[in-house]
Amino acid sequence: MVNDVSQDVLRRLAAHRNGAVLSLFLDLDPSKVPTAPARQSAVDAMLHEARRAVDGGKLEHDEQARMRAALQEIEGRLEPAAIPVEGARALAIFAPGPNDTVEVLRLPTPIDGQVVLDVSAHVEPLLHLADRARWCVALVDRSHASFHLGNEDAMPLSGTLDDDVRGQHRQGGWSSPRYERSIEQDVLVHFDHVADALARQLRDGSYEHLVLAGQQTLRSELEGKLEHDVRARLEGWVDLDLSGTSAEAVRAAAAPVIAQWRARCEQDVLARLTQGVGTPGGHGVAGLRSTLAALSDRRVATLVVGKALTSPGSRCPACGLLGLHLAECPADGAEMEQLDSIIEAAVGLAYEQSAEVVLPGPAPELEAVEGIGAITRF
Ligand SMILES: [Zn+2]
Incomplete structure (x- = not known):
């Protein structure tokens, strides 16, 4: 999709x-x-x-x-x-x-x-x-790799990489220790190419998070080849065969890793919000009224809002100030627009000030802030 x-x-x-x-x-x-x-x-x-x-x-x-x-x-x-x-x-x-x-x-x-x-x-x-991150799933074996770029909605194939490994053309069961070493050398060279491709795509901004697929026996060697920045983006390994794997199978295999990552991000945001709200002078506000005030002051870094929250409110058409039931803008005296849903306006104002918007599932931390809160810049 x-x-x-x-x-x-x-x-x-x-x-x-x-x-x-x-x-x-x-x-x-x-x-x-x-x-x-x-x-x-x-x-x-x-x-x-x-x-x-x-x-x-x-x-x-x-x-x-x-x-x-x-x-x-x-x-x-x-x-x-x-x-x-x-x-x-x-x-x-x-x-x-x-x-x-x-x-x-x-x-x-x-x-x-x-x-x-x-x-x-x-x-x-x-x-x-809107909060879909960019993911790469790389399927790697001893001589090939395929790269899928996408997210939990779709993971289309974006490119492949093939290295001619001499071991593939080996005939019979005879192999000297020296020959074995040379095969391993070729695999390591192939992993270098894979690592280079992943580093390049990360620098290009093609993805933010990485999932790898490959045999257990190859995993530590491949991870050892990854650049530090790339390894820092590795969120997990999945079991997938390189040949004949559809984009849909790749998406389905990566989905649990993406869901775990998302849950961790939400937990992290909720913990920072709880801490910001609970600390005197901390960088957090709780509840609709305080959150609208922080948004109006343009000091929100992360807006956290429950998915089901709705509330009417008012917006100043002149300066963008948001409030609950204001007839007149306290900043400039303009007549306030009355909105059926202030949440959308709040999200819009958050985007305008380059804030991140997070919509976690039901959580006690979110209830503790009446369904809406913000981590503030100051
Ligand atoms: Zn105003």
Whole structure:
């Protein structure tokens, strides 16, 4: 499955402050839209609802004209021949997206279809998809290697490496000690090449975390060849044969390693949050009101928010300040916008200040902060 959502994409969407944004979500779950005609009628229904929202009289004249033009572009992008459904379980469409263009994102998981016209992009349904790290799974044997780059949604093959090892062409069972040594030498040279390739891809930013697959007997030798930086990214070994292994099998084998890593990261963030909140003068705030204040002060490093949390709130259209039930901005006196969900605005403001956003599963540490808290920079 493909996933076009990243924290960078959400950051760009959240930064949009130039008029209304239309957010469209199209479910492509094969159990709900099994055929192309079913998909087309879902697209038509969504566009019909979007047109009604745009024509509904909420928008200024210029804005309405702009949105109608955007809708026309969306229509073109979703025509049967053009719609990017390959490998996607849902689409999220934003108009205007970053740089005033229409942004079409492919999602790896189904999503409830909906149409939202608001002053900012409706990114809440995408948040859980944004914290995907970049992973490499390298399958290595004595003379070949294949590299898969991706995450828990998909792990496509990105490259292979083959070294001609003389031992493969050996005939019969005769082998002198000297010949054996030369084979081992070739394997070690092959491992050098694998280690070089992994180091290069790490420097390129192709991956952040590494999983290796290979025979038990080769593991310590290969690990010994890895550069220090690469070894630091190694999260685990899995059992996979190099030949005939599908991208899906690689994804499935790596998934438990990725899940363990994710659980450790969440534990770490929750521990730092608990410590920051519990220490006098510490770098942590707990609860919605204090978290919104810290976000408004632009001092959040990591926003931690429970997946199910919802609450109304208010936002200053002039300076971006967030509050719970404010009629007027305490900073500049502007009339506050009243929002159905302040959580999205909080996440948007977190992205704007380059904070990390973490959405852990249910945890006592999260309950202790009323479902939302932040690790602060100062
Ligand atoms: Zn203000």
